[in-house]
Amino acid sequence: MTTLPETMTAIAIQGKGGPEVLVAEERPVPTPGAGQVLIKVAAAGVNRPDVLQRKGLYPAPKGHSELPGLEVSGTVAALGEGATRFKVGDRVMALLNGGGYAEFALAEEPGTLPIPTDIPFASAAAIPETFFTVWHNVFERGALKSGEWFLVHGGTSGIGVTAIQLAAALGAKVIATAGSAEKCEACVKLGARRAVDYTAVDFVEVVKAETEGRGVDVILDMVGGDYVDRNIRSLADDGRLVNIGYQSGSKVTVDMMRVMLKRLTLTGSTLRIRPTAVKGAIARAVGAHAVPLVAAGKVKVVIDSTFPLAKAADAHARMETSQHIGKIVLTVAE
Template structure:
């Protein structure tokens, strides 16, 4: 079922020389075809995320059966549907999480991973939602079960994940503590609603968290740094606290004292979304649509966009993330 003529050949962003010298280049490729339970989306914009940089560097290959084209989130219009796509029809505007393939003019998406573009948001704004919102919901709310009145600590408060996590945690009534690495970034965290902000370059975040919480610590910690942060997370976690590790910007190895893990009855979890089955991602999509989408449409939560880059300049977007000066998301927009 198709709403418009679909080209046989499309433009994609491919990876050249995957590894240390890997880079993104525009290429042509056959247009993908949707199968059962899948829709074909004409892409308007695609969000850039650190896993995309890792894939270019050869450290995060797509799971079996997924597209080797980079890109984990997109927004656009459905142009064709396979069988059994539920409510989704050609002509509908959607944003979606994908396991790969978003850096392209057209992309195949599991229908159950689609979400409507929230009212009032542009396609570019909508393209910033899936990867970060799915990740935060899964780790902070599904796994760590952050509750109203609890204390939430997020490292990297001005990253795409951080700006999302601050707003979502505040929306459910948590006290939010964020770490950031500059005066401007600390102010950006405050502007998004963080109750306490710690400049990790000039302050010890462990003592700052304990001071802000009257020595009770944080109930939930979202950590994308890992490395030597893990032992420090143990120190500033609350009794029965939960530490969710989602990335390793500080390295995948650490030597630490696990005694606080036992004494405080802490829970340490890790997760990735990309290789999880469609059913698991569909469940997250349903909860986001019920719980968070109304808050976005009411203007209480918004995507934070740092920069937009043209499709042919996708490498520029990756370079912005590498430099680390961004506050919020970087987005690829189609011509």
């Protein structure tokens, strides 16, 4: 059996602030507890919640690693008591409660999935956070069905490129918003029927035109703020609005008469604080329905850029430009 090192390189958050507070440190290699898997990290996904955590706005759940990083891929290095689904050396990807920006990371076994043979580590690291989030919010909470209209904001974000492709692959008619003509073109190439440059056009009017006044059935929104009222006006009767973020603010004024008359559902969720059993159920659904689409080439994992682990600050700087199309990934040297 391979002997594990005692220490590892990890990216810590030293204070609160800009990308420069991400600093490499030597940390002890964690020991897996009951039901946990220790992963030798090959790659780690970079996500907006990591940026919020770095700024002091999204702390790690109590009892979990305070290091950033919510998704990784790699090989199983050790197993905790009762963890029996995998063996040492297996290629896996996992949703984490934190700690992904490191050479080794702990994952709960239910949130860990095998990596199909043809999917490289960098792509696999970009799957858990976005695919779990999209699957749960669009297809479980939003109950999007084949033939329905779907609007996703931020179409070229990691969430956006995943949502466009999964919705289109499963038969929905997709409209996406993005912040430039180049980004709109990318959305259409990924499967959107129409992409709206929100800097130039009102998406509410485009939705009305595209759906012949009917509206869309499901909206996935991470903007919040004044988008909430505009989303409500864009929904069809019995439509569902699912919020997963609030970049423009979480406190809004809603015309409940419009909600009542159209019989709308307003919902939302955050994944990090959910119990392990819930994440495990989402993982099983993603493993059964979404990962096979990736393995078959029907859904692409869109990688914007990769950075070495030690350059995590540069990866965050790239994310904060909002120029990226797809996922940003950290790679860990062997």
